[in-house]
Amino acid sequence: MIETTFAWISKHRRCVRDYETKPDHHETMIYIVMIMNMSRRLARTGDR
Numbered sequence: 740m741i742e743t744t745f746a747w748i749s750k751h752r753r754c755v756r757d758y759e760t761k762p763d764h765h766e767t768m769i770y771i772v773m774i775m776n777m778s779r780r781l782a783r784t785g786d787r
Contacts, residue, residue: 748772 748769
């Protein structure tokens with residue numbers, strides 16, 4: 740499960756490299772990426 744989560748995060752360019760100078764910004768980007776991924780998965784599940 741952890742490897743899958745890292746794979747989801749690494750699909751987004753801003754999370755692959757640490758472009759953010761403050762750790763809070765990088766943490767926020769990870770939250771945004773995970774929200775995007777989960778909302779896509781939930782939307783896909785609802786179509787069935």
